[in-house]
Amino acid sequence: MQICVVFSRKGFVSGEHGAFKVKINNEGTRRRVKKIKAELIQRVSYHVRSHRTQVDTVLAKEEREVSCHQWERKTFKTIFIRIPSCLPSRLGSGCRIINVFYNLKVS
Numbered sequence: 001m002q003i004c005v006v007f008s009r010k011g012f013v014s015g016e017h018g019a020f021k022v023k024i025n026n027e028g029t030r031r032r033v034k035k036i037k038a039e040l041i042q043r044v045s046y047h048v049r050s051h052r053t054q055v056d057t058v059l060a061k062e063e064r065e066v067s068c069h070q071w072e073r074k075t076f077k078t079i080f081i082r083i084p085s086c087l088p089s090r091l092g093s094g095c096r097i098i099n100v101f102y103n104l105k106v107s
Contacts, residue, residue, distance in 0.1 A: 001029045005106050008078075017080040022106060024068045024076070033068040037061070038081050038106050045099040059084050059102075 002025040012018045022036055040060040046053045062081045068074045086102070 012083045014085045022076045036064045041103045043101045
């Protein structure tokens with residue numbers, strides 16, 4: 001099974017709804033896809049000398065009921081996930097001990 005996520009654009013701001021499409025290639029599997037789950041995850045990395053700590057936080061979740069049987073290919077149009085208030089991913093060139101990244105996990 002392959003899942004491909006296509007965004008409507010490269011960046012989003014807090015408070016808006018990020019739109020994306022999900023393409024599922026369910027060829028070669030014997031399972032039916034019944035649900036798409038999307039999670040917006042914030043990863044904050046703290047660097048102090050030689051020690052690094054990472055903290056992951058789920059900022060937003062979205063689920064959609066779908067139907068993609070075995071040996072099918074389907075595109076599910078425009079799924080929205082609300083972008084909450086959050087830190088910018090680049091804290092400026094002066095901050096070397098904190099990094100913030102955002103990932104969209106689709107399953």
